[in-house]
Amino acid sequence: MKAPLSRTLLKGRTLRYSLRRDRRTRRPGLEVSRRDGLVVSLPARAREEMVHEMLHQWSDWLIKKLDEYDCWDGPCVREYATGSRILILGRPRRLKLKALAAGARGYKAELDDEHLVLAMAPERILDPRPVLEQYLRSLARDHLPKRTEHWAARVERWPSRVIVGERTTRWGSCSPSGTLSYCYRLMMAPPDVIDSIVAHEVCHLRHLDHSKRFWRLLDEVYPHHRRGRDWLNEHEDDLIL
Numbered sequence: 384m385k386a387p388l389s390r391t392l393l394k395g396r397t398l399r400y401s402l403r404r405d406r407r408t409r410r411p412g413l414e415v416s417r418r419d420g421l422v423v424s425l426p427a428r429a430r431e432e433m434v435h436e437m438l439h440q441w442s443d444w445l446i447k448k449l450d451e452y453d454c455w456d457g458p459c460v461r462e463y464a465t466g467s468r469i470l471i472l473g474r475p476r477r478l479k480l481k482a483l484a485a486g487a488r489g490y491k492a493e494l495d496d497e498h499l500v501l502a503m504a505p506e507r508i509l510d511p512r513p514v515l516e517q518y519l520r521s522l523a524r525d526h527l528p529k530r531t532e533h534w535a536a537r538v539e540r541w542p543s544r545v546i547v548g549e550r551t552t553r554w555g556s557c558s559p560s561g562t563l564s565y566c567y568r569l570m571m572a573p574p575d576v577i578d579s580i581v582a583h584e585v586c587h588l589r590h591l592d593h594s595k596r597f598w599r600l601l602d603e604v605y606p607h608h609r610r611g612r613d614w615l616n617e618h619e620d621d622l623i624l
């Protein structure tokens with residue numbers, strides 16, 4: 384669940400942000416993205432007034448970013464309805480929302496080259512994003528372990544676990560214990576872009592850093608990995624749920 388947004392004024396304009404307290408952070412930080420809006424992180428015991436000191440100190444930069452991402456009111460929320468466009472495996476599909484019989488549980492999905500038909504409980508149709516998330520997660524749980532196995536065989540290292548991340552801000556990550564986690568929204572990207580992220584994380588099973596050795600291995604295993612990153616950056620807006 385998302386924390387409620389706090390509200391303040393920045394140079395006379397109303398601004399909404401989320402505040403995160405993090406025991407592991409020593410320094411306060413500001414982050415702006417289309418998906419999360421402005422996120423202020425504070426060390427667990429820092430005074431809350433620090434937020435205002437920081438906003439003031441960084442106001443020029445912040446105003447520029449908030450304008451650029453159009454998120455003065457908090458995270459951008461995309462609306463999904465029948466007729467909306469959604470990328471699935473990199474291909475735009477028209478969304479068709481249908482109601483299941485009253486009292487029915489879960490959802491039903493049908494995907495073809497042009498459409499994604501989702502049948503769900505009638506009360507979900509106004510905001511189908513939780514159902515879309517469930518659908519993308521189930522795609523991810525099917526697709527990502529297979530691709531991981533494929534690339535793992537190339538580097539001859541196997542992960543201890545593959546999980547579909549809860550609300551990771553990164554596309555993928557690799558833990559020291561060899562757990563690979565991926566963001567379910569990756570399933571909106573084309574298969575070769577997904578592969579570039581999987582190959583990257585799998586290479587971390589050999590080198591858990593971004594050293595020269597790591598990049599050399601990745602270049603060898605997946606020579607076009609930079610194209611994947613570029614695509615993800617370019618299509619950031621299409622990958623919001």
Ligand SMILES: [Zn+2]
Nearest residue numbers: 583587592593
């Ligand atoms: Zn990495």
